[in-house]
Amino acid sequence: MAKDLFSSHPPFTPPTTEEDRLFWLRLIRSPRVGPTTFHRLMAEHGTAQAALDALPAIARAAGVDSYTPCPRATAEAEIELARGKGARMLCYGTDAYPHSLASLSDAPPVLWCMGQRGAILRPMVALVGARNASSLGTRMARMLAEGLGQAGYTIVSGLARGIDSAAHQASLKTGTIAVMGGGVDVIYPAENAVLAAAIADQGLRVSEQPMSLHPQARHFPPRNRIISGLSLAVVVVEAAEKSGTLITARDALDQGREIMAVPGHPVDGRAGGCNQLIRDGATLVRNVEDVLRVLHRLHPQSPPAPAEHTAPTPRATTPPEGLHQRILDLLGPSPVAEDQLIRDLSLSAALISPALVLLELHGSVRRHPGGLVSRA
Numbered sequence: 001m002a003k004d005l006f007s008s009h010p011p012f013t014p015p016t017t018e019e020d021r022l023f024w025l026r027l028i029r030s031p032r033v034g035p036t037t038f039h040r041l042m043a044e045h046g047t048a049q050a051a052l053d054a055l056p057a058i059a060r061a062a063g064v065d066s067y068t069p070c071p072r073a074t075a076e077a078e079i080e081l082a083r084g085k086g087a088r089m090l091c092y093g094t095d096a097y098p099h100s101l102a103s104l105s106d107a108p109p110v111l112w113c114m115g116q117r118g119a120i121l122r123p124m125v126a127l128v129g130a131r132n133a134s135s136l137g138t139r140m141a142r143m144l145a146e147g148l149g150q151a152g153y154t155i156v157s158g159l160a161r162g163i164d165s166a167a168h169q170a171s172l173k174t175g176t177i178a179v180m181g182g183g184v185d186v187i188y189p190a191e192n193a194v195l196a197a198a199i200a201d202q203g204l205r206v207s208e209q210p211m212s213l214h215p216q217a218r219h220f221p222p223r224n225r226i227i228s229g230l231s232l233a234v235v236v237v238e239a240a241e242k243s244g245t246l247i248t249a250r251d252a253l254d255q256g257r258e259i260m261a262v263p264g265h266p267v268d269g270r271a272g273g274c275n276q277l278i279r280d281g282a283t284l285v286r287n288v289e290d291v292l293r294v295l296h297r298l299h300p301q302s303p304p305a306p307a308e309h310t311a312p313t314p315r316a317t318t319p320p321e322g323l324h325q326r327i328l329d330l331l332g333p334s335p336v337a338e339d340q341l342i343r344d345l346s347l348s349a350a351l352i353s354p355a356l357v358l359l360e361l362h363g364s365v366r367r368h369p370g371g372l373v374s375r376a
Contacts, residue, residue, distance in 0.1 A: 183209050327345070
């Protein structure tokens with residue numbers, strides 16, 4: 001590893017100008033740069049422009065000779081498209097960025113927003129559940145969303161059919177946020193076009209994905225971490241034992257959020273995930289009062305300050321011989337916590353974190369929500 005790739009630790013600088021925001025967008029849109037690597041690069045180099053300048057050398061050190069960061073024209077085109085569709089960029093570290101989301105290690109560096117940003121300034125609760133929701137489940141979602149909205153909470157969900165749609169519809173007047181799997185301007189499923197337009201008018205639609213990106217299955221797990229990351233708690237209304245809704249619940253647990261679930265009949269497949277969550281310790285929800293009691297116990301007197309990306313502890317300039325291969329030997333296809341990897345290697349985070357960045361840029365390592373890594 002070249003000595004000067006990770007030797008300078010200027011202070012983290014949030015964007016303040018249009019040019020700054022352009023560099024931020026270019027950095028997060030560059031190949032193999034996800035949110036965790038973005039924050040790491042910003043901690044090392046201070047500005048997105050400096051990180052972009054350093055990326056080709058970092059990639060060469062990782063064995064990638066033809067690496068090209070996101071071109072300026074590509075980012076300019078995305079910004080122009082967003083401007084034409086009325087979307088606004090929200091950047092990590094700025095005053096408008098939600099404090100709850102900023103506390104995540106993999107917080108989205110950039111969010112595109114369409115609608116009224118006032119909804120994101122109030123305390124938020126996620127309501128998620130089955131797409132093939134029952135009539136009873138849909139009514140329960142509406143009741144909870146209405147009650148929580150009247151109590152002063154913004155409802156966060158994923159604009160999917162079923163429980164998500166019912167929760168958004170019931171909280172339009174009091175405040176709702178739809179976290180999109182694709183671009184903030186791409187409505188999925190298409191049947192929710194009218195609801196999505198109403199949310200943009202009365203609530204807020206957000207996405208970390210590029211404008212006009214059509215969502216694929218791989219985009220929804222990262223989307224789920226934003227739903228839970230925005231929220232004080234996640235309430236699950238109907239979910240199968242193996243469903244995307246439980247991914248949101250797992251993300252919430254990793255993020256230290258409260259999990260609540262509405263129980264269902266044991267023979268109803270749509271209740272299996274909720275019953276499993278309750279068995280494993282989630283709060284059982286019968287009505288909105290059950291949710292409010294938990295929220296009152298949490299009593300967040302003030303939102304947490306955004307996590308500071310300060311300069312890491314000075315590190316050794318040369319990594320141990322064969323460190324990259326040792327990391328790959330320990331990793332497999334199942335994600336493990338980066339902290340566990342550090343313990344297994346008996347080395348400092350200051351040595352392992354830059355090595356993981358190089359391996360990610362090389363395509364050998366994949367990042368996952370919750371600070372997890374796996375071998376690609």
